[in-house]
Each structure stands twice: as C-alpha cells, then as structure tokens.
Amino acid sequence: MVATVLCGGLLLAGTLYGQDDDFPFGPFRMYSTGPDPNGDARDTRVEGTDDQGRTVPITEGNSGIRRAEIEGQQQAYVDTPSRLAEVAAAYQEHSPAAAPLRSVRIVIRWHGIEEARPTGTFRDQVIAEWTRP
Template sequence: MTSAPAPARSLSAFQRWWRGLAAALGIALIVHGSLLGNDDQFPFAPMSMFAFRTDPNGNIDAHYLEADTDAGTRIKVPMSRNGAGMGRAELEGQLLKIIADPALLQNIADTQRRLQPGLPHYTHVYVMRDRTVLRDGAKDHTVTEQLADWAVR
C-alpha cells in the first residue's frame, strides 16, 4: 500500500454511454410506473403503500379467517406461511374472488393440513370482517361480520 493517491479508475465512453442509457431507462420506467402504471409493473410499480386516504368519518375494515377444527375448537387462522399459507394482505387482495367462490377456501384447509400435519385440521373455514366505525378521525365502535364460509371436504 502506498500513501500516494492512485489515479482514478475511469470508464470508457462506451461504458459511460450504456450506464447513462440504463439510468435514463430506469428513471423513465419508475416515473412512468408512478404516473400512469399500476402494481402489475413491479418493480417499477407506483409507491402506493398507504397512499389511500381513510375518511375520518368512514370505516376501517380488517379481514381474517377463522376455522372450526376437528379438535372441536374455533380458532383464528394464523395469517402466515404456517397457517393459511398467505398473509392478511394476500387474503384481502383475493377477497372478492373468495367471496364469489368460497370453494377456494378448501385450498386453505388443504395447505394447513400439509404444512401442519401434527395440529388439529380445519373442518369449516370462515371469512370474517371487523369493521371499526370512525367519527371525526377517532374510533367510535366496532362491528364483526361473517362474509363467507366453506365446509371443508
């Protein structure tokens, strides 16, 4: 190691040219994704987590799954890879599909059976919703409802 500063490692014109082009293309893609695009364009998708506005006098919905088990208990299905094989956000992303066709819930039970062979199995799966009603930006009260259910085969 010498203490004298070494000359800079430079790039050739071509190396600069493609880097400049790549950067311009990347910026164009992410700006386009944000201006006009949607989630489908990941990784160049809009930065839209929490971009929605919650009405201070509206509702806050939280969806989750419950299940009757062959051990005779009713449990909240853990929303992770070890429970439903999907998180709550994934459940909510697929909610309309599941409500229209509750038979899809069979998959949840099958996945649980495969992932947790040692635990009690699901006999009936329910899609539940907790709706918190807001007033002037503060919590007022909460209502719990069942949106769909499926008797596991």
C-alpha cells in the same frame, strides 16, 4: 436542465391525469388520499373451526398463506367459497398435529371511527365461508 424540466412536466401531468400504474410519475393513491374520518376501518382475518368446535386463527405461520394473498383474491373467495378448502388443506399441511378444520371463513371486522378516532366498537361480517362436506 432539459431532463429536470422534462421530469417536472411528467410529474405535473401524472399528478393531474395519472393513475397508480403511472408511478413514479403518477400518484400512488395509497398515499395521496385519506380515509373518511367517520367511516369504519376494516380488518380482514381468516379463521377456521376445528372438529372440536374451537375457532382457529389462520395465519402465515400455521398455513403458509399471507393475509395479503387472501385480501388480494378476496372477491374470488366471495364468488367461489369452495376455494377456501385450499386454505384448510394448507393449514393441515403446515400444522399436521392440529385437528382438521371443519370450516374456514373470511371475516371482516369493521372498527367504528368517529372524527378520525376509534370508538371502541366493532362488528364482524363473514364474507365467505366453506364447510367440509
């Protein structure tokens, strides 16, 4: 009985005053909040341009780098775009038969949302770009 009351008290305190770091006794904000029903939805991708001018999607399969790793360090790439040279090197290492990349960029595609429904519109925003010297 004491353990139940103690856990209940911790859950209540965590709900009212806690942060993600207090999980499981604090809210896990990813599930406890919702997006703006009229706000654009973001979709981050990494792409390169090869020496022939073709756009190449950079994926875990052809670079060994997960999208979550890029998103987790996104601000570092924005602050120092030259770090994207490492992504180009990883791509070349994992795809040796492919043409070398001339540039790599992080692009956010903002999908239009109105009343919690997609509008079918989007706009792309390049937030970091590296070009081979």
